[in-house]
Amino acid sequence: MINPGKMLKEVLCSLFRKPVTVLYPHVKMEMPVGFRGAIKFSPDKCSGCKLCMRDCPTNAITINKVGEKQFECEIDLGKCIYCGQCVDSCFKKALEVTRDMELAQAGKNKGKLKVTHR
Template identity: 60%
Template structure:
């Protein structure tokens, strides 16, 4: 039957329900397990092969040698496109993606982070992600 106001009942039915909008700053949003957030680096595992630098589409990661078999990762968070290719490319699982997504800064310089000490690697899990991708 063709008549106007077809969605009226739907609207009324939803009127007493709570909003579908996410109440973000007040309520923490659900972040999926596989979310690709800020990069993390486990210096002890890095062998300095620089495969991550080679594959990074946006030249966001730099691995520097800071001592004998010691490496630091410099990550430009403003360049990073959060694709996670470096995590896939790393042969030693020295890189991993955290679920940290609140990365906005007022000062651009703060977006350049240097990860060199084991203590820096926050959220670092002893094992890499359970679903280790191929390739």
């Protein structure tokens, strides 16, 4: 069976429907719960085992010792691929994923997140 203009009806209906385009960034978009966005580091939980550094596929995460049982974490957002492997590798749950996905920065060095012990 052939039917030229099969989509005509659908197309005309669309004219009176609201467009599905989301006018991002004027309209905020919410990512689902459990979305793998920026990595959050809690310095007080970190034991400095550096398993996350070992497993990170892109060497984006660095843990440095700054004092007795005090560690700082530096994440290069330009290198991070947001796979969340470091979160899985961490036994102390010092790392967790957030839903934050608006991470674009102007400049290479601005993309480095550094979290130190307060």
